[in-house]
Every structure is written in structure tokens, then in C-alpha cells.
Amino acid sequence: MDTNKLIPLLSEMAIFVNVVESGSFSKTAKKLGLSPSSVSRSITRLENALEEKLLERTTRQMRLSTTGQEVYSLCNDMMNSAKMAVSAAQADKSEVSGSLRVAAPKALSRQVLMPMILDFIETYPNVALQLKVADHYIDPIGDEVDVIIHITDKPTEGLIARTLDECRLIMCASPSYIEQHGMPIHPDDIAQHNCLCLGENPRDRVWDFSHNLKKVSINVSGSFAVNHSEIRREAVIRGVGISVFPEFAIRSYIxxxxxxEVLKDWHVGGNYQGKVIAQYAQSKFIPGQIKTFVEYLQQRFQA
Incomplete structure (x- = not known):
């Protein structure tokens, strides 16, 4: 196929990649600002030009044909090359600019990242930053995010990882609560206290502790459960009960x-602890706004 015939198919190939990744004509249409019928016509034009059936469609599902799998792989390489071309151009800019999409957990965003992000966009006004706040796993490719920031000991494989900080869990109570109910001296004592949980699933009511080689799991109960650290923190301050927090959410109140702090000598297990890590896609050319943003966060966390 000569170049004159190939060039018009490049956009059809890009649409084809999006259809395969989303698994839906309607989702692709919504994402690209097109009508579903327009997306369908693009796929048909590509199939006609290649003289091959790429997608096998029924009323309920869609899957790649054998040829479609090979064509998708090559078209996806084409899209990645296009992204690298854009990244190469942006990486050479002396002035930091461009769009930047960041995802981070809710509590970390609200209580730690927001001042840093606001200072960043003030320092680099030509960067258009979009923050996606979510506690569930974010796929940097499928969710179209440039940088994911999360608290974990297992960084996402295949992505560049930059450690920003460390975060541990701390168990706390108010002085008034301890005065009234006593200070626990062993994890076994926790079962007798009013424990404020996240309440997201039954496992939230099992608190794990470790000390050297000792490990203890305690079934807890309490009069209040809420999956919002600031609300639980307010309840703890008012003497309602004992709860567990990421260190960044409670350190200043300690x-x-x-x-x-309760049971200082014991390590409390659970989510939202580990390394605070920023991750982004590997590429020969990393856009300047991504590198600058991650370096900026590293400096702020270390300050």
C-alpha cells in the first residue's frame, strides 16, 4: 500500500486501538467525542482497506480475529511511537508546560499533597494539572493518568517508581478516653475497647499486630465505623474510642x-502504610512536566 493510501488509515488505526482497549464502540465514541456509528464506519473502512476481518462482533460481545490480534499489536506500537514523538518534543522544552494528570488516594491528597500541588501550579503556571482522587487501583494506561501516587510496598510492575516518603500506621486515643478506660498494654486488651473501624469490609474488624517475631490478630468491635480518616480522627479526639491512622493523618495531633499513641512497641498491620511512591510510564523521552513534578514532590517531602 502506497503512502497516499496509508495516511488516511492512520486515524482509523488509532480508533481501532481505542476500540480494542475499551472493548466497546460506545465507550470509544464517548472518549473521542464521536458517534458510535462514526466509530463503526472507521473500523469498517480499515477492514475494507486491509481486506481482512479484524473484529468478530455479535450483539453481546466483540473479540479480535486472529489477523486482528496481529494488526492491533502493530497499531498499538504505532500509537506508542506517536506518544514518544510528543514526549520527545515536550522533553526538550526549556519552559515547563503542558498537561499533567495525577492520581492519588483521598486522604493523602487532602492532608498532604494539596499544599504541594497548589504550590507547584503556582510555580509552574503553564502546566495544566488535573488531579484524580481515588482510593481504588488506578491503571495509568487505561485511566489515562501520567503519574500515580500511592502508599504501597509493592510498586506497580513495568512503571518507573520514585520513593517520596515512608508511612506507617499509628493507633491512637484521646487522653480523656485513656483516663476513663485505661491504657492497653497488650493487643489482647484491644478487644475490650471501643474500636473505630473503616467499615468497608468484614476484615476491617480484624486488627493485626506484630512485635519482633510475635504476631497477634484481634477481633474488634465499636460503636462507630467510617471510611474517612478526618471524621474518625474527630471522633477519637472527642474521646469516642481507639482507631488506627496513617501517620500523616495523625502526627500533628500526637x-x-x-x-x-497506643501500643507504641507494636507494629499495626493494614492498608495505607508502606512507601509513598510516585510512578509513571517508562519511556525514552519523559515529558518535562512529569519529571519536574516528581522531582518537586521529592524535594518537598524531604524538606
Missing amino acids: DSGEVV
Whole structure:
């Protein structure tokens, strides 16, 4: 196929890649701002030009033909090359600019990242930053995110990982609660206390502790459960009960004396602890706004 005939098919190939990745004509149409019929016509034009059936469609499902699988792989390489071309151009810019899409957990975003992000966009006004706040796993490719920031000991494979900080879980109660109910001295004592959980699933009511080689799991109960760290923190400050928080959510309240740490010598297990990591896709050319943003966060966390 000569170049004159190939060039018009490049957009059809890009649409084809999007259809395969989304698994739906309607989702692709919504994403690209097209009508479903327009997307369908693009796929038909590509199939006619290649004289091959790429997608096997029924009323309920769609799957790649054998030829379609090979064509998709090559078209996907084409899309990745196009992204690299854009990245190469952006990487050479002396002035940091462009769009930047970032995803991070809710509590970390609200209580730690927001001041840094606001300072960043003030320092780099030519960067258009979009923040996606979510506690569930974010796929940087499928969700079209440039940088994901999460708290984990297992970074997502295949992505560049930059450590920003460390975060551990801390168990706390108010001085008034401890005065009234006593200070636990062993994890077994926790079962007798009013424990404030996340309440997202039954496992939230099993608290794990470790100390050297000792491991203990305690079934807890309490009068209040909420999957919002700031609300649970307010309940703890008011003496309602004992709860567990990421260190960044409670450290300043420990320092001020509004709450006290419980079972300091024991490690508390659970989610939202580990390394605070920024991750982004591997590429020969990393856009300047991504590199600058991650380096900026590293400096702020280390300050």
C-alpha cells in the first residue's frame, strides 16, 4: 500500500486501538467525542482497506480475529511511537508546560499533597494539572493518568517508581478516653475497647499486630465505623474510642497532645502504610512536566 493510501488509515488505526482497549464502540465514541456509528464506519473502512476481518462482533460481545490480534499489536506500537514523538518534543522544552494528570488516594491528597500541588501550579503556571482522587487501583494506561501516587510496598510492575516518603500506621486515643478506660498494654486488651473501624469490609474488624517475631490478630468491635480518616480522627479526639491512622493523618495531633499513641512497641498491620511512591510510564523521552513534578514532590517531602 502506497503512502497516499496509508495516511488516511492512520486515524482509523488509532480508533481501532481505542476500540480494542475499551472493548466497546460506545465507550470509544464517548472518549473521542464521536458517534458510535462514526466509530463503526472507521473500523469498517480499515477492514475494507486491509481486506481482512479484524473484529468478530455479535450483539453481546466483540473479540479480535486472529489477523486482528496481529494488526492491533502493530497499531498499538504505532500509537506508542506517536506518544514518544510528543514526549520527545515536550522533553526538550526549556519552559515547563503542558498537561499533567495525577492520581492519588483521598486522604493523602487532602492532608498532604494539596499544599504541594497548589504550590507547584503556582510555580509552574503553564502546566495544566488535573488531579484524580481515588482510593481504588488506578491503571495509568487505561485511566489515562501520567503519574500515580500511592502508599504501597509493592510498586506497580513495568512503571518507573520514585520513593517520596515512608508511612506507617499509628493507633491512637484521646487522653480523656485513656483516663476513663485505661491504657492497653497488650493487643489482647484491644478487644475490650471501643474500636473505630473503616467499615468497608468484614476484615476491617480484624486488627493485626506484630512485635519482633510475635504476631497477634484481634477481633474488634465499636460503636462507630467510617471510611474517612478526618471524621474518625474527630471522633477519637472527642474521646469516642481507639482507631488506627496513617501517620500523616495523625502526627500533628500526637505532637500537640490532643491524642496519644497506643501500643507504641507494636507494629499495626493494614492498608495505607508502606512507601509513598510516585510512578509513571517508562519511556525514552519523559515529558518535562512529569519529571519536574516528581522531582518537586521529592524535594518537598524531604524538606
